[in-house]
Amino acid sequence: MKSFLPSNLHRLTRTFLLGAVLAMALLPAARAEHPVDPKATPDVFLGAVANNMLEAVKADPMALKGDVGHITALVRQYALPYVDMNKTTRLAAGRYWRQASAQQQADLVKAFTGTLIRTYSGAFTRVTPDTTITLLPFRGDTQAGDAVVRTSVSQPNSAPIGVDYRLEQTDAGWKVYDLNVEGIWLIQNYRNQFAQEIGRNGIDGLIKALNAKSGQ
Amino acid sequence: MTRTVLALAAVALMAGCAQVPHPSPNDPWESYNRGMYAFNDTVDRAVLKPIATGYETVTPRPVRTCIHNIFSNLGDVWSGINSLLQGRGRDFVDTFGRVLFNTTAGLGGCIDVASMHGARKIPNDFGMTLGVWGFGQGPYFVLPFLGPSTVRDGVGTAVTLTVPSSPAAAVLAIDDVPVRNSLLGLYIVDTRANLLEADRLVDQIALDKYSFIRDAYLQRRKAMLDSRAQGERASTEDALDQASPEKATDTLPVYEDPDAQATH
Numbered sequence: 001m002k003s004f005l006p007s008n009l010h011r012l013t014r015t016f017l018l019g020a021v022l023a024m025a026l027l028p029a030a031r032a033e034h035p036v037d038p039k040a041t042p043d044v045f046l047g048a049v050a051n052n053m054l055e056a057v058k059a060d061p062m063a064l065k066g067d068v069g070h071i072t073a074l075v076r077q078y079a080l081p082y083v084d085m086n087k088t089t090r091l092a093a094g095r096y097w098r099q100a101s102a103q104q105q106a107d108l109v110k111a112f113t114g115t116l117i118r119t120y121s122g123a124f125t126r127v128t129p130d131t132t133i134t135l136l137p138f139r140g141d142t143q144a145g146d147a148v149v150r151t152s153v154s155q156p157n158s159a160p161i162g163v164d165y166r167l168e169q170t171d172a173g174w175k176v177y178d179l180n181v182e183g184i185w186l187i188q189n190y191r192n193q194f195a196q197e198i199g200r201n202g203i204d205g206l207i208k209a210l211n212a213k214s215g216q
Numbered sequence: 217m218t219r220t221v222l223a224l225a226a227v228a229l230m231a232g233c234a235q236v237p238h239p240s241p242n243d244p245w246e247s248y249n250r251g252m253y254a255f256n257d258t259v260d261r262a263v264l265k266p267i268a269t270g271y272e273t274v275t276p277r278p279v280r281t282c283i284h285n286i287f288s289n290l291g292d293v294w295s296g297i298n299s300l301l302q303g304r305g306r307d308f309v310d311t312f313g314r315v316l317f318n319t320t321a322g323l324g325g326c327i328d329v330a331s332m333h334g335a336r337k338i339p340n341d342f343g344m345t346l347g348v349w350g351f352g353q354g355p356y357f358v359l360p361f362l363g364p365s366t367v368r369d370g371v372g373t374a375v376t377l378t379v380p381s382s383p384a385a386a387v388l389a390i391d392d393v394p395v396r397n398s399l400l401g402l403y404i405v406d407t408r409a410n411l412l413e414a415d416r417l418v419d420q421i422a423l424d425k426y427s428f429i430r431d432a433y434l435q436r437r438k439a440m441l442d443s444r445a446q447g448e449r450a451s452t453e454d455a456l457d458q459a460s461p462e463k464a465t466d467t468l469p470v471y472e473d474p475d476a477q478a479t480h
Contacts, residue, residue, distance in 0.1 A: 097474040183439030
């Protein structure tokens with residue numbers, strides 16, 4: 001028994017170390033390959049973000065199978081840091097934003113973030129190793145504070161999906177604040193639903209309804 | 217059967233009419249629409265969705281893809297005609313090229329070889345044509361069984377169903393009743409099965425499915441019409457080549473920022 005224990009520990013340590021080395025070796029492959037620079041032009045910045053996201057999905061076998069848990073985790077890691085969720089939520093809430101307390105505003109942003117993540121994840125549930133993202137020629141004015149970058153997600157055997165991003169220039173560089181899938185802008189599509197829910201159940205009711213959706 | 221359906225519809229309408237005291241400005245017929253939406257949703261849950269889900273489970277993906285592509289190829293004929301009616305010669309030529317290529321090399325449309333060679337599908341319909349011709353869209357209008365529409369798109373759909381070059385009408389024109397009904401059933405199931413994934417997503421993210429679908433439908437139709445007004449090609453690849461940046465920003469939604477100071 002006494003001699004068994006140390007050798008077993010030894011094996012455990014070795015396995016652990018091997019695992020750690022393997023993980024470190026694999027990590028660079030799974031990590032972002034395109035350097036993301038929010039101070040670059042909007043199309044260059046966004047192209048890096050979108051392609052990193054796509055490659056992360058391709059590198060994750062579960063995500064590639066359409067596992068929503070895995071895809072949402074990748075969205076949190078690769079896309080969310082470049083989104084100004086505060087602005088997204090503010091614009092969706094419109095005039096009701098000012099009626100909300102600071103705490104309600106924070107809760108609303110958090111709740112709507114869940115919705116955005118699930119929406120964006122939906123665009124990645126049918127990714128195959130052949131899926132590509134094409135950046136359409138950028139014609140906007142890079143000096144302007146507001147820009148739209150248009151992309152097309154192509155996969156074999158189905159029509160390409162148009163995914164556009166609306167960005168705003170901030171002190172920290174470009175930030176995405178609205179998303180368009182096949183002609184449908186996210187904020188625009190939630191303005192009526194927000195107003196409706198607030199009118200019926202107040203801001204807390206809206207937060208609750210959004211969180212209830214996330215819990216599903 | 218027909219009588220039951222009509223009775224159901226009547227009940228749904230009456231149930232819906234009392235519910236909306238303040239319809240949204242973009243939806244003056246909201247009371248009727250919500251009733252019809254509820255009716256469609258009931259029919260869908262009871263009949264269409266289970267069949268489409270079963271079809272998706274039982275039929276291998278390649279077979280489903282083949283069936284979908286054949287209907288899609290038939291649909292391209294009508295899309296192409298509409299491109300012509302809208303004066304979009306290049307879209308017309310491209311779409312007819314697709315039909316010729318897919319019907320021959322693609323074995324009757326089963327394989328979408330055109331897409332594989334970069335000739336993407338250019339969706340078009342008669343509702344769009346009416347829009348290009350200058351007809352206003354009218355209020356949002358939920359059609360029985362067919363779902364989201366506007367008055368203009370509803371007229372477009374009615375015309376489409378009577379013109380024998382659309383897939384639905386082509387099937388309806390078949391004389392052999394069992395064959396006709398089977399194909400029509402298959403067409404409906406194929407159409408519904410292709411919406412299952414979108415449906416799942418909407419279930420997960422929409423606060424109010426009715427509003428979500430309405431606003432998405434109106435936005436999408438507006439975006440399609442705007443892209444035509446700008447003289448863009450409908451296919452996204454060179455959509456921006458012909459659109460000027462000024463015009464492109466004209467069609468962006470304008471949001472009022474209630475807290476503009478926060479960012480500047």
